[in-house]
Amino acid sequence: TGRELVVIPGDGIGREVVPAAVRVLHALCPETRVVEADAGWDCFQATGTSVPEATLDLVRQAGAALFGAVSSPSYPVKGYKSAILTLRRALGLYANVRPVRAAVDLQPPRAIDLVVVRENTEGLYVGRELRAGDQAVAERVITREASLRIGRIAARLALQHPSRKLTVVHKANVVPLSDGLFRDSVREAVNAVDENQVLQVDELLVDYAALKLVQQPEAFGVLVAPNLYGDILSDLAAHWCGGLGAAPSINLGDVHALAEPVHGSAPDIAGRGRANPAAAMLSLALLLRGHWGMREEADLLEDAVAFALRSVGGDAGTEVITTAVIEALGRV
Amino acid sequence: TGRELVVIPGDGIGREVVPAAVRVLHALCPETRVVEADAGWDCFQATGTSVPEATLDLVRQAGAALFGAVSSPSYPVKGYKSAILTLRRALGLYANVRPVRAAVDLQPPRAIDLVVVRENTEGLYVGRELRAGDQAVAERVITREASLRIGRIAARLALQHPSRKLTVVHKANVVPLSDGLFRDSVREAVNAVDENQVLQVDELLVDYAALKLVQQPEAFGVLVAPNLYGDILSDLAAHWCGGLGAAPSINLGDVHALAEPVHGSAPDIAGRGRANPAAAMLSLALLLRGHWGMREEADLLEDAVAFALRSVGGDAGTEVITTAVIEALGRV
Numbered sequence A, B: 001t002g003r004e005l006v007v008i009p010g011d012g013i014g015r016e017v018v019p020a021a022v023r024v025l026h027a028l029c030p031e032t033r034v035v036e037a038d039a040g041w042d043c044f045q046a047t048g049t050s051v052p053e054a055t056l057d058l059v060r061q062a063g064a065a066l067f068g069a070v071s072s073p074s075y076p077v078k079g080y081k082s083a084i085l086t087l088r089r090a091l092g093l094y095a096n097v098r099p100v101r102a103a104v105d106l107q108p109p110r111a112i113d114l115v116v117v118r119e120n121t122e123g124l125y126v127g128r129e130l131r132a133g134d135q136a137v138a139e140r141v142i143t144r145e146a147s148l149r150i151g152r153i154a155a156r157l158a159l160q161h162p163s164r165k166l167t168v169v170h171k172a173n174v175v176p177l178s179d180g181l182f183r184d185s186v187r188e189a190v191n192a193v194d195e196n197q198v199l200q201v202d203e204l205l206v207d208y209a210a211l212k213l214v215q216q217p218e219a220f221g222v223l224v225a226p227n228l229y230g231d232i233l234s235d236l237a238a239h240w241c242g243g244l245g246a247a248p249s250i251n252l253g254d255v256h257a258l259a260e261p262v263h264g265s266a267p268d269i270a271g272r273g274r275a276n277p278a279a280a281m282l283s284l285a286l287l288l289r290g291h292w293g294m295r296e297e298a299d300l301l302e303d304a305v306a307f308a309l310r311s312v313g314g315d316a317g318t319e320v321i322t323t324a325v326i327e328a329l330g331r332v
């Protein structure tokens, strides 16, 4: 079928979970061609850039990628830019979709099934920052265009979601012009997509949304939020799916898609075979469903990961979990 | 003793919880003089300003205030400014201290005792926002001075905290100049205050801090964060003390102090006697301890509120809870 996937392991445990996910992909769809590409902090130290042009070209050709994780220095380094931010921006991946379903071993079991849709290109992430003496100013940019397009994606996802609920997250009581523009543009896009007014749309201040995600996660369907709010809310919501080890995401644009586990490169446990590859595999499932239209395979993969985690546990180590997932795939 | 308290009920349930807290204060310290002042949305509609100069003058004279809650329009209104933001700024209340202790009825019981120290004057809250056509830009300002002074307060609180732990929250991987300045200035201030290096200081990215506050709240002592991060983190941490109905805070400056329940004006339940006054009373306890140096009375009040909530429950209604607190005060 000519299906091709670029894998970008990156740094740290990215190099463990991505190969694990590739093994599972080959068990599921043997015909997918997999090409490896470089990015990240080690890549920056070796080549002077955190995302080589060759990597971008490979993804542009293949259209689909799986990203592992990258490390970032905790202090500014001249010439260095975060690889994941560069990839999102250069590839036009304007939406970051992070579904959270209740973990299989959540006690007591809870009916949590929500999706955080995060605007992925602007807000505080535009890199417009200045320091003058003892003052630093960062610009937070919101545009109508980016808000409309994230609103459209969120509305489409909400229409497919069993809850038919959409919550617009903002802080317009503090930044009325920018978050007001976000809120109003999202609502406009939602009204255009949801012609028959099927959706139940509401809005929530980001501080209260954070609390409600802890207190009543069952109440949510799809949430749509500016970049940083989406970052924070999706991380905390990951608690419900079993923590970052099991939290998948996919970065979507109009053309390309890049699957990305929410966790980082975890240098503290890297290289010891201890990383949980579930998030990378579940991110791949999002790619199968959302980008390649392979719904059945995606469902199969998600079921196999859930089955494997239930039988061996999330701390069983990369190899044990991967083998368990592949076995589970053979069984269903 | 000449102790004076300005009370600013504001809008909605602010007008129910503040009088309830005043009754309790009179039971505890009958000699405190209480003066009422106006602020908020109704005040704006009646007078054209959300915080009259007379209110500011009263607080400046008394030095201490209890604020209830105010409503804000969800769309920009010409000339209107949020009353609480105006009060914080005009009175130099640069720190917002929000302690979270595990609720008495938390099941299973957990050893949670943390404090969010929120920078209260800058970040995204400076009101520097512009809209031009389809783009809006908000400035997020971080200064060395404000970061140093919040770092000093946080370090002092951490030295008094049983954990001796301090976590600096930032997002310097995305906004290196501004959050880097925050982080570095806070660390500098902490080193100066903590001469003998008693504190265990670490740092955490805001997204991960949010998750960890859900997963392992016991791991925290004092957290210090820029304005909006502190807003979000303290709201979600309020889950552990029983939700916003029981979450107190105090705004501190070098001279004045303003106690403020974390909850809003809750127009949906206002006027029906259903509001839980615990947060307002617990905020008063913070004022007794932190501003008037009345440790014993503060402990007494906190114990009485915990006792009352345990016996009648947080949904018992304003009158029932208030009576229960006053009875409990008499008993201890």
Ligand SMILES: CC(C)[C@H](C(=O)O)[C@@H](O)C(=O)O
Binding pocket: A082, A084, A085, A231, A262, B173, B174, B207
């Ligand atoms: C590594 C960092 C730049 C990134 C972000 O903030 O977007 C990460 O937290 C994420 O959520 O993918």
Ligand SMILES: CC(C)[C@H](C(=O)O)[C@@H](O)C(=O)O
Binding pocket: A173, A174, A207, B082, B084, B085, B231, B262
């Ligand atoms: C009402 C709003 C402006 C305020 C804030 O964001 O500071 C509130 O959320 C708070 O936490 O006191």
